[in-house]
Amino acid sequence: MQNEFSILVEELNEQILYLKELGVENFNVDLPEADSSKFKVLSLKSDISQEKLARFVPSDVEMLEAIATKPTNASVEQNKPRTSILEASKLSSLPKRNSTISNLLNNPKEEQTRENTMPVKTSEEMPSLFGEIVQTLPESIETIEEIRLDIGNCTRCTLCESRIKIVHSDGNREANLMFVGEAPGANEDAEGRPFVGKAGQLLNKIIESIGLKREDVFIGNVNRCRPPQNRQPTPLEAATCKPFLLREISVVRPKVIVVLGNTATQNLLGTKVGITKLRGEFQDYFGVKVMPTFHPAYLLRDPSKKRETWEDMKKVRDFLNQA
Numbered sequence: 252m253q254n255e256f257s258i259l260v261e262e263l264n265e266q267i268l269y270l271k272e273l274g275v276e277n278f279n280v281d282l283p284e285a286d287s288s289k290f291k292v293l294s295l296k297s298d299i300s301q302e303k304l305a306r307f308v309p310s311d312v313e314m315l316e317a318i319a320t321k322p323t324n325a326s327v328e329q330n331k332p333r334t335s336i337l338e339a340s341k342l343s344s345l346p347k348r349n350s351t352i353s354n355l356l357n358n359p360k361e362e363q364t365r366e367n368t369m370p371v372k373t374s375e376e377m378p379s380l381f382g383e384i385v386q387t388l389p390e391s392i393e394t395i396e397e398i399r400l401d402i403g404n405c406t407r408c409t410l411c412e413s414r415i416k417i418v419h420s421d422g423n424r425e426a427n428l429m430f431v432g433e434a435p436g437a438n439e440d441a442e443g444r445p446f447v448g449k450a451g452q453l454l455n456k457i458i459e460s461i462g463l464k465r466e467d468v469f470i471g472n473v474n475r476c477r478p479p480q481n482r483q484p485t486p487l488e489a490a491t492c493k494p495f496l497l498r499e500i501s502v503v504r505p506k507v508i509v510v511l512g513n514t515a516t517q518n519l520l521g522t523k524v525g526i527t528k529l530r531g532e533f534q535d536y537f538g539v540k541v542m543p544t545f546h547p548a549y550l551l552r553d554p555s556k557k558r559e560t561w562e563d564m565k566k567v568r569d570f571l572n573q574a
């Protein structure tokens with residue numbers, strides 16, 4: 252066990268040093284030396300929960316997202332697949348970090364991917380094994396216009412084949428409140444603006460219910476192009492488009508993000524936990540409060556859920572009033 256623990260510490264040290272090299276901030280953690288003789292590990296399995304370790308170690312996706320916030324030279328990089336941009340930076344050589352943790356804490360017969368086990372972080376709990384790591388939004392030096400220029404006439408995923416218009420995020424770029432949906436529908440695809448159909452009209456009412464106007468908030472989707480027949484975006488499509496949204500979040504820096512519906516919640520937070528379990532409780536995303544709630548399109552199909560959405564929005568309103 253001590254040897255395995257030393258390997259784990261070595262791996263964590265490597266990861267943190269590498270993240271610092273890449274410019275990721277707020278990793279002021281001093282890990283102990285990976286000298287097994289200096290440790291007396293009594294009961295790792297019972298003392299340290301898998302959840303705590305998973306929170307301590309940023310996921311690969313989070314690291315990629317943090318790096319993806321760095322602006323690219325739009326004139327050169329426009330339409331260049333982001334994966335190739337990331338490969339060009341040393342990211343493709345990042346070591347796999349889960350093997351040791353899985354070996355230590357999981358039943359080997361039930362090997363799980365990190366995505367399956369990654370818990371959603373709450374803002375109240377940010378524990379770590381050796382020190383406090385508070386993930387915050389990377390500082391952004393780009394503008395929304397530069398991000399759109401980088402997106403260009405995007406063909407980075409297959410959704411480009413059937414779209415009419417790319418639907419960029421829209422609204423107040425200094426908003427305290429941001430809404431994030433799954434992907435555009437037919438009306439949005441035609442107009443090139445998010446949430447302009449019936450669901451958009453209901454979203455306007457939801458915004459007004461907490462004393463704000465649509466012009467006060469910033470609204471976007473994880474995916475900017477309409478999926479054919481309004482199907483769910485695939486995980487690859489979502490992962491390809493999401494970095495643009497994250498860069499926008501870093502520019503706008505809202506105090507609260509209301510994420511609408513199951514797919515958007517799971518894609519934004521990188522969790523498999525469903526919306527019915529997550530809604531109504533603030534989650535944390537790089538230090539930003541995230542309130543998952545039902546998508547307005549779902550509320551149109553099942554108006555009985557409006558009450559729960561109202562309860563969620565009251566929490567958002569109260570938080571914003573106190574912030």
Ligand code: SF4
Pocket residue numbers: 402405406407408409410411417474475476488491492
């Ligand atoms: S959904 Fe996003 S990544 Fe895919 S083509 Fe549209 S803008 Fe590009």
